[in-house]
Amino acid sequence: QPVPRLHLAVDDLSAKADTATVVARLLEGDPAVAVVPDAQSGRPRGFWIGPDQLQPGEAELVASAIRRELGG
Numbered sequence: 001q002p003v004p005r006l007h008l009a010v011d012d013l014s015a016k017a018d019t020a021t022v023v024a025r026l027l028e029g030d031p032a033v034a035v036v037p038d039a040q041s042g043r044p045r046g047f048w049i050g051p052d053q054l055q056p057g058e059a060e061l062v063a064s065a066i067r068r069e070l071g072g
Contacts, residue, residue, distance in 0.1 A: 007038065009046040010070065019044035022069045033065045 035047040
């Protein structure tokens with residue numbers, strides 16, 4: 001069975017950093033947030049998150065890291 005995933009599209013004009021930078025900061029953060037970059041025509045347009053490996057309480061950490069990197 002495929003695992004459900006969440007796609008977050010990033011509007012580079014409203015985010016505080018471009019999509020590639022947001023993805024890099026999430027992957028290198030403390031704690032690191034594992035995301036899969038999504039590109040269309042070679043241009044980053046967002047990323048995917050798979051919830052299947054999250055432990056209890058980690059969803060809040062992930063959401064906080066994403067809000068921080070997107071400026072929300």
